[in-house]
Amino acid sequence: MHQKFSHRAQVLKSSAIREILKVTEQPDIISFAGGLPAPDAFPLTEIKTATDTVLQSKDIYGALQYGPTEGYAPLRQWIADYLSARDQTAVKPAQVLIVTGSQQALDLIGKMLIDSDDKVLVETPTYLGALQAFNQYAPEYIAIESDSEGLKPETISDDVAAEAKFLYTIPNFQNPTGRRLTESRRQTLVAKAKHNHLILVEDDPYGDLDYQGHRLPCLYSLAPENTIYLGSFSKILTPGLRLGFIVASEQFIGKLVQLKQAADLHTPSLTQYIAYQVLSKNNFLTHHIPKIREIYAKRCQYMLDSLKRYMPRQVHWNQPEGGMFIWVELPENINATELLSDAISQKVAFVPGETFYAHAEKTNCFRLAFVTVPEEKIERGIKILAEMINHRIHHLQEKTVMM
Numbered sequence: 001m002h003q004k005f006s007h008r009a010q011v012l013k014s015s016a017i018r019e020i021l022k023v024t025e026q027p028d029i030i031s032f033a034g035g036l037p038a039p040d041a042f043p044l045t046e047i048k049t050a051t052d053t054v055l056q057s058k059d060i061y062g063a064l065q066y067g068p069t070e071g072y073a074p075l076r077q078w079i080a081d082y083l084s085a086r087d088q089t090a091v092k093p094a095q096v097l098i099v100t101g102s103q104q105a106l107d108l109i110g111k112m113l114i115d116s117d118d119k120v121l122v123e124t125p126t127y128l129g130a131l132q133a134f135n136q137y138a139p140e141y142i143a144i145e146s147d148s149e150g151l152k153p154e155t156i157s158d159d160v161a162a163e164a165k166f167l168y169t170i171p172n173f174q175n176p177t178g179r180r181l182t183e184s185r186r187q188t189l190v191a192k193a194k195h196n197h198l199i200l201v202e203d204d205p206y207g208d209l210d211y212q213g214h215r216l217p218c219l220y221s222l223a224p225e226n227t228i229y230l231g232s233f234s235k236i237l238t239p240g241l242r243l244g245f246i247v248a249s250e251q252f253i254g255k256l257v258q259l260k261q262a263a264d265l266h267t268p269s270l271t272q273y274i275a276y277q278v279l280s281k282n283n284f285l286t287h288h289i290p291k292i293r294e295i296y297a298k299r300c301q302y303m304l305d306s307l308k309r310y311m312p313r314q315v316h317w318n319q320p321e322g323g324m325f326i327w328v329e330l331p332e333n334i335n336a337t338e339l340l341s342d343a344i345s346q347k348v349a350f351v352p353g354e355t356f357y358a359h360a361e362k363t364n365c366f367r368l369a370f371v372t373v374p375e376e377k378i379e380r381g382i383k384i385l386a387e388m389i390n391h392r393i394h395h396l397q398e399k400t401v402m403m
């Protein structure tokens with residue numbers, strides 16, 4: 001039957017890479033593809049105890065009932081207090097909206113700000129899930145040049161900044177590159193945003209995962225008037241709770257509340273109550289976050305060591321200071337999407353870089369996620385990839401000589 005899909009639904013495409021990556025769920029594949037947090041860092045005992053507490057307390061009816069769209073008041077208060085202390089900035093609970101994962105925040109922000117053909121500034125590369133969320137509202141993306149220190153704010157002209165609806169950025173341990181925006185670039189970006197009334201959408205799910213515990217100021221703390229800040233509990237508690245939050249001016253929050261009401265009324269009450277129980281006990285995050293950092297830093301180092309040991313000298317990668325990803329750059333003429341098809345036949349997977357570009361402008365790079373892979377598999381997987389890349393480099397060199 002002919003389906004009467006809306007234009008918006010018709011233009012959605014299932015990515016070819018997603019199809020390939022379905023294979024990576026097979027147990028015998030060494031997958032560096034999924035950007036999942038490590039289950040061994042989940043606070044199982046605390047979540048179990050908190051769930052029992054909620055279910056046995058008089059709060060049970062609140063936890064099982066419809067709740068306010070803005071979110072569970074004690075959790076909003078907790079978030080406001082946490083951010084005010086962590087970032088030395090004043091956040092009021094009225095500026096906090098709890099969302100069903102920060103992915104929902106991206107969709108709501110797209111709905112709130114983008115009319116078709118509006119200009120949206122993005123990093124190169126950027127988070128695929130943000131492109132998917134914004135694509136529904138048909139913006140025109142302007143790709144901002146980026147390097148190992150993050151986006152280059154000096155390349156954004158005042159005209160472009162003034163005309164754009166917003167700039168979307170992940171300043172800390174970016175997905176997909178693992179890069180962190182330097183402090184001086186943060187200052188330059190914020191000055192540009194203030195000067196041109198540019199809205200900054202700061203997506204920060206990895207900010208707490210700096211291995212050395214050395215935070216850089218968030219854009220929100222530098223320019224609260226210009227910034228919509230997105231936080232997530234997926235990487236510091238568990239993603240299954242589906243809890244994230246938006247911090248912004250009350251004017252933005254009011255509009256986002258209206259949009260969220262239409263989308264899902266509110267984020268599940270039960271998970272908000274459970275998260276609040278966990279977070280509010282004995283400064284939970286001050287003990288828990290260092291444990292996650294330790295696990296992630298160790299696996300990151302293991303992968304860096306394996307890359308160093310096996311990769312040919314023509315291959316380059318970054319040394320992340322936090323987060324879950326390493327970005328690998330191949331010689332120009334090696335296509336990472338083609339490499340993936342071969343890698344899968346040898347039971348190794350990664351995400352090719354071109355999916356993370358608004359205009360698919362680069363094909364010789366890929367993302368490695370290391371936190372869910374046991375150490376012996378990290379080494380084996382990298383060795384297999386390195387052999388394949390080496391083979392391609394030699395093949396290309398032979399071709400050049402023959403020509």
Ligand SMILES: Cc1ncc(COP(=O)(O)O)c(C=O)c1O
Binds near residue numbers: 100
């Ligand atoms: C940069 C970025 N933003 C948002 C999300 C979505 O996270 P959440 O689980 O909070 O919806 C992710 C998930 O991986 C991400 O990497």
